[in-house]
Amino acid sequence: MSGLLEIQHLSKSFDTVQVINDFSMEVTEGTICCLVGPNGAGKTTTIDLITGRVKPTSGKILFAGNDITGQDEHVTARAGIGRKFQVPAVLRDMTVRQNLEVAYSRQTNPFTNLFTFHPSGLKQKFDEIATLAGLTHRLEEFAGNLSHGETQWLEIGMVLMQEPRLLLMDEPIAGMTEAEIEKTTSIFKDLRKSATLVVVEHDMGFVREIADVVTVMHMGSLLAQGDIAAIEADARVRDVYLGEEEEAA
C-alpha cells in the first residue's frame, strides 16, 4: 500500500529560526504512526503544517495523492484530516451534545446549513460516538464543566464524528487515568481498521502498545524511523531522547 500521507522535504522557519528542517515521512494507510521526540523537536509544528494552520517555507505535503501543501484548515479538514489538539480544544460554552453535533461536518456550506435542522445520519453516528466516548450521561453538561479526562474523550469523539481518513492526535492520553489509557489503546487499535493515525506521544509505554511505526524527530529533522524494537535499540535515539527520559525518570 502506498502512503496515505507523504511529507517531502518539508521546511519551516519563523524569522531566522529553522523549526522544521528538510523533514520527510510517509504514513501507510491503516497503520498507527507515533511521532516522538524531545520537546521542541517540531512535532506539533509538523501537525500544524499538515493541517494548514502554519504554511511551510518549502517542501510538499501529499494526502491521498493530492497536494495539500499550504491549504487552509477547513480545506484539509474536508479532505479527511481530523485533528485533536495538545491542549484539549472543545467548545466550552456549548453542551457535550452540541460539541458532537457541530463536529458532524458532512455539510459545510453555510447556505445549505441555514435550511438544515436534522442532518441525515447524525443520530446514528451521534449515538455510536457518544457511547464510544462514554459520555452518554453527560450530554447536556457544558463542555467547560467536564473533567480533564472527559474533555480528552469529548475531543476524540469530535474528531471521530468528522469520520476522517487520517487522524492526527496530539498527546491524546495526557492526564488520563490508567483505565482510561487502556480504553484508549483498544479504541485506537480498533480505529486502525477504518482510518490511519498519527499520534504524538511522550508516554513510551503507550507508544509501545499501539505503534506500528515510530518516527523520531530531533531539531526539526527526521532522526530515525522503524518499528518500536528498532527505535529502542537505536543508539542515536537513546542519546537524544530515550536516554534523556530515563535520566529524568
Place this chain on the structure above:
Amino acid sequence: MGNIYHDKKLQWLAYAVFFAAIGIVPLFVGDAFLLNQLATYGIYAMLALSISLCWGFGGILNLGQGISFGLGAYGMAMTMQMQTQTDSNPIPPFMLNNSLEHLPWFWEPFSSTAGGLIFAVAVPTFFCAVFGSIMFRARVSGVFFTIMTLAMLSAFYTIILDQQAYTGGANGLTPPASLQIGSFEIDPYSATAYWIVFALLCVATVLAKLLTQSSFGLVTQAIRDDAERVRFLGYNVAGYETAIYTISGMIAAIAGCCWVMLVQYVSPAQLDVSLSLSMVIWAAIGGRNSLLWAMIGAFLIQGGQSYLGDQFLSTWLLLLGGFFIVVVRFLPNGLASLAEAGLGWLSARLPSKSGRAIESVTAEEGA
C-alpha cells in the same frame, strides 16, 4: 439542567405570547401620535434583534449597525422623495438649491417605487457582504473588527454630511408625502403602518429564531466559542461570519426603511455613533443571547427614555449609564439571565408539570 428556559417549545410559546401582546396594541390605542411612536419601538426591536443575532449568536460585535440602518433609511427616503417628483418637476428641490441640473445617476433607480425599495435593502446588504467578506477572510475578528465597523460608520456619516447636493447634507431628506404602494397610501399615523412594522418584525424574528436552531446557527455559536477550533472541523469560518453579519445588516436595513415610512425624515443622525451604540446597549441590557430579551431591552430602554427621560432630562443619561454598569457587572447576560435563573428555580420546584417534558427528553437521550 432541565431548565424550562431552554425548552424549545416553551420558547416558541413565549415568542407567540410576546407577539400577541404587541400585536393587539392598535386595538387599544386610539391616539394616532402614540400609535406612531409605539410603531417606532418595533423598529428598535428589529435593530436589537439584528444585534442579538450578530453579536449574541455570532460573537461579532458590530458598532456600525447604523450603516445598514442609515443606508436603508436613505434608500426609503429617496424612494418617497421621488414619488413626489413629476415630469415637469423631476428633481428634488434641495438639489436645485445646490444648483444640480440633472438627477444624479444613483438616484435614478429610486424613480420607481419597486426599484427603490429593492435598492434600499439590497445596497446595505451588499455592502455588508463585501465588507464582511474582506474583513473575515483576512481573519480580522474581535475588537479589531468592532473598531473597523466604527471607522466605516464614521466614514459613511462624513460622506453623507459632506455631499449636501446629493444627500441633503445635515438637513437630511424630508419627503413631503407618505409612502405610496401602487394607489395605496400608507399613513404613518394609521394602524396599517403599525401592522406593517409588526408583521416585518414578526417575520424577521421567526426567521432569526429558526436560523439559530438550524445547523448554521449551531456552527455560528461554535465560532463564537472558538473560531480556531471550528476551522479544523471543516467549516469555512469566514463564510459563516460574513453570512450572519450580512443577514443582521439586512434586518437593520429593513428597519431603516420602516423608520422613514413612519417618521418621513432621515438625516445623518441615523448614522451617528450614539444610535449604533444604543442598539448594542439595548441588546446588552436585555440579553444578547436571547432574541426575545434583546427586543425587550430595546423596549425598556427606549420606553424609559421617552417617559422617564422627559422627567429627569439630562439626569436620564446618568441613570441609564448607572443601570448599564449594574447590568454588566451583575448580569453579564442581561436581564435574560434573571429570567433564566427564575425559570430554573421554578422548574426545580415543578416536578409534576414541567418534569414530564424533561423526563421525556432525557428518556430520548438514554435510548
